[in-house]
Amino acid sequence: MIPELGHFALIVGLLLSLALSILPIAGSYSARPLWMEAARPLALGVFAFVFIAYVCLTVAFIQSDFTVNYVAQNSNSILPIYYKITAVWGGHEGSILLWLLIQAGWAAAVALFGRQLPPELLARVLSVLGMVLIGFFLFIILTSNPFDRTLPFPPMEGSDLNPLLQDPGMIFHPPLLYMGYVGFSVAFAFAIAALLGGHLDAVWARWARPWTVVAWAFLTLGIALGSWWAYYELGWGGWWFWDPVENASLMPWLVGTALMHSLAVTEKRGLFKSWTILLAIFAFSLSLLGTFLVRSGVITSVHAFATDPLRGSFILGFLAVVVGISLLLFALRAPAVSARSVFSFRSLETFLLGNNILLILIMAMVLTGTLYPLVADALNLGKISVGPPFFNLFFVPLMVVLCLLLGMGVRANWKDSRWDKLLSAWRLPFLAALVVALVWPLAFDHYHWGAVLGLFIGAWVFCASLADIVSKTRNAKSFVAGLKRQRASYYGMHLAHIGLAVAVLGVVLTTVYSVEEDLRMGAGDSHKVAGYDFDFGGVRLAQGPNYRAFEGVIHVSKNGKPVAELYPQKRNYFSGGNTMTEAAIDTGLFRDIYVALGEPLDRSNPSGDWAVRLQYKAFVVWIWLGALLMAIGGGIAVADKRYRKARAAREASLSGNLAAA
């Protein structure tokens, strides 16, 4: 009964979103306030019904209701309860339901927090979101229904949730990622509403900006968490593989980053308007494209979900409708919103334009690399693959230029800057970064010129941001008073830039200074890696809720002082017969000690010698710490009073109008 209830809730949600996509927008053109006002309750109603459907599926998982096909495929009765709850999004159908829930959640959030928007704009934004919702409702109901039954012969037991997904990182990764992906639909809806209204001004940008930044911050966290998960769960210490699915989340992030910066120009200077609109369309389109690539089977990837041409055709059709109509609208209406203005070559606008061009170039490069096999195949040029060498060849130099430009740009003014001022502003951070880059590698066992270059780039971004904060406080009475004078969004921006610097430093140091050794070790053996002594205490048996494991015992010490005790595992899951490597990691701010168990060298004698991999990963945590700082920076920027002030001002003018009437 409960699955049918869920199915029914989905259908009601579809009907409500149909109403949402028609009524308010029609009202905005025929000046019917009542129709426009329907947008908010309708959006909340859609959310309520998706939520009911979601709860129903969760209940089916908790009850291990294997008459539901999706539950039987992604859960079994011995799965721990918390993984039963997260297994809801462990497969294709359920993750689309999660997507739908978050999509409806964003629409409901706009309905709740958008009360201060002009009624026409709010009605149009919510209607556009309603149209997007229809697409996902139809997708789930027609091609990916999680409530399908296996009657009349349900299996006695379900197959297991993929052991790779039985991990805390996987609990948070998909929701965060989807929050980001789907969040860009709000910026998209704002862009379409602006095109429809033929009106885009600083006030519009001020509304669209916080929504974009929040989505971007979630996406940043989601990507970082995914990379962190790959690092510790795949068991070999890597953190980025240029897999098509990773690229699918990186591309909207790159365009989203460009969009945030372009929105800043639109808000402050009223420029880049049609460009901003185009980026908003692109960011959401790339989110949809990612879904298409992952779920249609046009590209092979390990992450790829159940691939199905029907689903692929549907998403492609959806993509064609959404993007095709948006771009057509853009072509017809962009002149109405665009503006012409002049700015000097030395201005902040120029640097932000450079930032946008570089980010789009990087995105185009990633898109090319991801699609190249498909393009070549479709054009009958043969089947070709593009591996990490291609991506690194382009990504690294473009990122270097982007970071150099960033450090220069943060010191530039709007409209125009004087060369002598710019040069003197750049001098000190340049020298500081140079010193850092030359000195830091001395702390490691070998000097590496690649590291010097990489450290310079990271330190340059960091020092330039700090220098800007210092110079902004120079004229104040005291340092603290000067600090207080700046806006929250100013600090958010610098924190995000510093986060980027931290991540760059982490990437460089990890790449250059990590040490890995693969050894044969038996009980009592000891080995030294990067100054740490690893004592192998042998292998014992360990028992998990749904797996059995060999567990290595390794004592790590440095100069005789104990550092950590690590227990890497080789797990054997009961249900699928899958073997999984569970690395043991001692995480520190400056290094990770990473131990993974290979295979017993004599398979018949697991208590004998084992292949063991010992790794010292320099500064690897900085990669994810940097991403965390970026996301927090985004959060701080959104907290800026300016966004609430805009509402206050709007309310004041509204009440003023009412009084006048």
Add this chain to the structure above:
Amino acid sequence: MSRLKLFLPLIIFVALALLFWRGLFLNPQEMPSALLNKPVPEFSLEKVADNKQVMQKGDLPKGPHLLNVWATWCVACRVEHPYLNALAEQGVPIIGVNLKDDDSAAIKWLDKFHNPYLFSVADRDGRLALDLGVFGAPETFLVDAEGTIRCKHVGIVDDKVWQTKLQPLYEKLKSQRWDAFAGDLSDSLISRCQ
């Protein structure tokens, strides 16, 4: 003119959409192999883990065997690997072609995940892979005793692929020549090997 420029994103998107539409009906697992029923190309490549030893076509096993293209940068290979281990344990000879890889990474991989290969050759610039018509990793070729490629599989070899595609041919090739039974094979099996 400037108005026309605004249509550019739309035009690019339509081109991409047509491409994806075509992509939907292409099977990335499938690839026309000009090499099918042709001999394995000549090669002379260093062995992974021992770069003094150069392997050549004559060093391939004298019976039917698998030629598996793999790399440490290939995430799908990581998924495929345990199954290759299982096949090797059943006595299926597998030769590795380590594609555009870093030697030390490849050695670590083999130590860590167990080595199912009789040996792997280091195809550092991808020449052998190019000659084989490989477009990515993993890819697996079934080669008969005469050194002729009889079946190819693009993507991960798992239980299903092995049992329905490669194993039936492999078992027959162990005792007979290809020509002796090729005429009796079902068209669907032969077409799937292409």
